[in-house]
Amino acid sequence: METTTQQPQGQPPPVAEKLNPELVQLLNLESVKTRADSLFKAISRILEDFDAYGRTNTSPKWQDILGQYSMVNLELFNIVEEVKKVSKAFVVLPKNVNAENAQILPVMLSSKLLPEMEADDNVKREQLLQGVQNLPVPMQIEKLKERINLIAFACESAEKVLADTRKAYGFGARQGPSMLPTMDKGQVAKIQEQESMLRAAVNDGAGTRLPPDQRQITTALPPHLVDVLFVNDAGKNALPVAANNINSQGNTMQAQFMGRSAASPSNANFDTARSPLPYSNSPQSAGMLNAPSPQQQQQQLQQQQRSKLMQLPQHQQQLLAQQQQLRQSSMQALGQSQMPSLHDLQAQQKFQSLHGQQHQMPYSQSMGHQQYQARQLSGGHIQHGMSQGQLNPAMNRHLNQFSGGANSAMFTSAQGSPSSQMLPNMSSMQSQTLNPRMQQYGVSGTNAQRGHASQMLGDQMFNNSGMMQTQQSQQPQQQQQQQQQQQQGGYGNMQTNQQNLQPNMLQNPQQRHQNPQ
């Protein structure tokens, strides 16, 4: 173990594929192996001794153990030193062997490929030698060489083509293409025309507008529009068709609703600048529905309108109810909140109308909507959907007005015409005193902010009761409607004077708020 056969030289020899015989000598692998072997034997002997100590339960002498350990240590150190001296020519990984490396070193040292790498290798080799594996090796080599030549030739020709094209288009040159391809005038003009068409289409929509007669929806709607453009129960499409002529614009919405109420006698109420959409023209009816008879249609309409009423938001329903109440008796104090009182019942019975269709409804204080005021003026009984009587044609008309939702155009027209119808009647029917009174109410309506709200309304109520007495004797339905109108007018919501509309709207919420006490 102590024999060192030879001192290794300092210079690292050149690396070669096979270890240089000099290097081999330098490394003196043989001796290193022998020394490592003997070291291994010494260590195993010591370990056996420890085993024996452990078994026999005797404790070893500390000095002996130390001595053996230092001997082993020194030997290891010498071996490593020797290897280090010649390892400058090599890169060694791992540098040291310890517990971690010891397991993996055999795998690292083996030159066999990992299984995946091996499989890969095989596949590639197969691909390469596909045709020629069965031939003897020299022929394989020949074939492979031929292949290489072919590929080289193809690459060269491709490069030539590229160079030629470059020359032709002048891409390689610095000043760009020498010859600009010119287009003849005809082509230029055509392109110009197409371009202007396209640009106009994108920016203005020129050339894409359909003539009015083609604007009905006749084909099936694409999926994204199917639930956007709703179709109501009667089978009419709610899409207002674009009218090119300006005059009829305001009537499209009316036309829809006119179409709905085509069978009702209320057509006179609406502007008739545009005829109602004939039912047969509706695209859905053409293919899919049988056009119901007019009577059925009217029933349908009534039902629709009724259901529409039922769907109305609650405050609107309450407004309706409120109007009915007021018509019945203006003795209902404004101070009352939601509960109908016995008082009201009596008043109602007193003034039961011929139709018997009014109902007692809770009084709502949220009034303030202009359109409901309009409806009051037009009179008639607007029925609450919950408690139904029979609908009569007059009701129908008002329902039509009501079911139009918030369409201001329609309501202004609806408002205008009935009032114009009613006013002459009122003036003819009533005594002279009533008219000034109404006007007075109109005036007081505007000045409501100044007076105390409940006071003013009390005033009106009193006046209303006076009015009611004078009108009690009048039986005809028409008059009754006016009666109710006036009661409502007395309430301070006179709509004959359009200017009062806005102030009334503002006031009414005020009044309402002050009332519950």
Added chain:
Amino acid sequence: MECVVQGIIETQHVEALEILLQGLCGVQRERLRVHELTLKSVPNLGVVSSEVRLLCDLDQQPEPTWTVKHVGGAMRGAGADQISVMVRTMIESKVSKNALRMFYSLGYKLDHELLKVGFAFHFQRAAQISVSVSSVNKMPKIHAIDEAVPVTPGMQIVVVTAPATPENYGEVAAAVSSFCEFLAPLVHLSKPFISTGVVPTAAAAAASLMSDGGGTTL
């Protein structure tokens, strides 16, 4: 506010343009299939009739998305003449599908509708730029999308647009115009109402873009 330019390109060169854009923008192209409805308000609802566009993106899953867009007037004057892009007010917002019904009930009428089919790239290069190349189709019958025919079969429209604010429209305009220079070999871009014609050498540029460049194996 937006900075916008438009140009035209022949349909045969659209693929080359797509390759060029793919390389320039570095993002995936998005399919574009938009049903654009232009609604006009009736004149007596205002001093002049106003126009609003509803765009329905038919490609979105699961539901088509709707956008409302109002395009205003362009900037005018000496300053505007010096800018090579058009700067105009534009307001856009996503809406629910009830928007169409709402506009109808407000009194708007359908003026015209278009179907745009093509592709678009959206990317960021000094500004959020969107480039779209689409063929514009019109419908012979109202809302009949499946029967749409191109307004100009051989030509498609290229729109480059970027949103801007009154404070930064100068930079955005510069970004858009510098991007447009990259597209010069294939398409001339200009302000929307100005005609430009096609690029004469577009065919050559398209050919060079479409070639494989020697990467094929034999």
